[in-house]
Amino acid sequence: MHASAEGLAGPPASDEGTIVNVDATRTNRRYLDGDTKACEACGEPVAVDTEHVGAWVRVDDELGNLFYRPVFCDEECWAAWATSSRE
Ligand SMILES: [Zn+2]
Numbered sequence: 001m002h003a004s005a006e007g008l009a010g011p012p013a014s015d016e017g018t019i020v021n022v023d024a025t026r027t028n029r030r031y032l033d034g035d036t037k038a039c040e041a042c043g044e045p046v047a048v049d050t051e052h053v054g055a056w057v058r059v060d061d062e063l064g065n066l067f068y069r070p071v072f073c074d075e076e077c078w079a080a081w082a083t084s085s086r087e
Pocket of ligand 1: 039043072
């Protein structure tokens, strides 16, 4: 029950949501030691129990706003994702 995107058909592309925040040193104590999530950009596992890059993306749906919280290995992956669909 970690993902805020549950209920969506799938993770949004970067141009389907509004990036409201990015934190290059996010830690999340709700995660256990050794927990990982896949990097949104390259798919590599990201250790979410230590500092990592995490974003908040607001996604509009028919019910209101959902928040999606992708994680990234580093700021390069974040930048690649954030710019991938934006011209
Ligand atoms: Zn990555």
